[in-house]
Amino acid sequence: MTALDPALVTDWFAVHARDLPWRRPGFSAWGTLVSEFMLQQTQVARVVPILEEWLRRWPTPADLAAAPPAEVLRAWGRLGYPRRALALHACATAIADRHGNVVPEDVDELLALPGIGDYTARAIAVFAHGHRHPVVDTNVRRVIARAVQGVAQPEAPAARRDLPAMAALLPDDLVEQRAFNAGMMEIGAVVCTSRSPRCDECPLAAVCAWRLAGSPAHDGPPPRRQARFEGSDRQLRGRVMAELRASDVPVAEAELAAVLPDPGVRSRILVGLERDGLATRAEGGWTLPA
Template sequence: MDIATPLGEWFNREGRDLPWRRPGFGAWGILVSEVMLQQTPVARVIPRLAEWLARWPTPADLASAPPGDAVRAWDRLGYPRRALRLHAAATAITEEHGGVVPRDLDALLALPGIGEYTARAVAAFAFGDRHPVVDTNVRRVLARAIAGQGEPGPPSTRRDLAAMESVLPENLDAARLTNAAVMELGAVICTARSPRCDACPISDVCRWRAAGYPPYKGTRATVQPRFEGSDRHVRGLIMAELRASEIPVTATEIARVWADDAQRDRALQSLIADGLAEPTQDGFTLPA
């Protein structure tokens, strides 16, 4: 099944104008954008990405700053461990690669905090190399169009990469375009809850549509628990206090953010274990 050709034509006409897709947007910017975009909406990432790259335009610039500065600049993007991972990756790029983001996939995978998705995205989108790039949106499109099922089921790196590999053209430019187009289709057309099949450029070959949209009966991916009242919520409240202060936040001040002592202490200890908070004589701070 050739979905690459119609998807590429559609993407060239309809693809969103996003900063990281523009000519001249370098490998470091693409690496930062890909980390920020994990589990965070595009609209929230764009202004934070611009601020980040204005402050730290190269890996060496970020590596020279304290990790706490990266966490503070991350602000409310969520999952602040990503800021520490970016700082660690910038340090490794500076020390091991002369401050230049490596092109080789294995070298990208060897960077601290850089996983399969991010490494392949940088190799494909920054350098134009032919690698399958798979995120949640891609998995959904492939499940519907190729496998004929409404949901992709639990992720499997081996299976998911093989599925995307099977639709990638051999031509490097076309492969890069197809990676971007499949991802874009899942983000704006083939969405999880309200797919717009009438606007889909591959609806005529979609096996799920041809089968009459059968309900998915396979194993489902684990659903993340609700945020409000969760340990993640309490961690976020504590992080907001730490980011807002240039001096240690006292235990008394942290106690005010959440009434449940056991949950608050559990959240605080998890932040310390993750390297996002450090105890001092006077209280707690972001990592130095």
């Protein structure tokens, strides 16, 4: 194991952090929560413009909770994984009803909200409220694996292992720990990337256990790769959702046949969307949920 001086991360982050809305002074806890939902499995560049529009339209949890699900799904647009939009709507409703329209600070209270897991709860507690917790995503796990543990790729995610590993590195100061959490994520996102790490630009290069060991190849199971999108059910679901979002009236099966010609495939996709609460049968065809 390699010791890691937190200042190497925080000093680098102070200079090289990307200018993102949720990092700007005064950004709301609600905005941070919305951004975390949107950033799940979606690139930052796609999230920023939609996030800013959402916060103009729904500046508080109660504002979003009052919106019909169909309107929420239309505003989600092409961010992908639209069940996240419904989960965010349910989360907003719970915050409005249970917490007086204020995003909770306590991790356990955050975990009790719809759609929020270990990472998101701690990210909100740290970045929105300034509390001291380890925040661990895929990027952080990779930086710890290389810089501290000396291996090319991290093991499979495991909160019981990952959270203590990050907690052991956190500085005590509340301001510094917030910057350290964000800085570790940033290094993993833009420098210590999975396939092409830019070690010459890394602030941890001089102390990185993996680099000092000669950057040995990964000798475990191959890293899990994202499933192919082209031709997948996810792509086909997206085509149907685009048709439903674009229409204020039910979309007839005949119209959907233009995007999904195979009747069996079309039926499977529609049944799945209905099961997930993303589409509803209506007289004349299919619509977004009311």
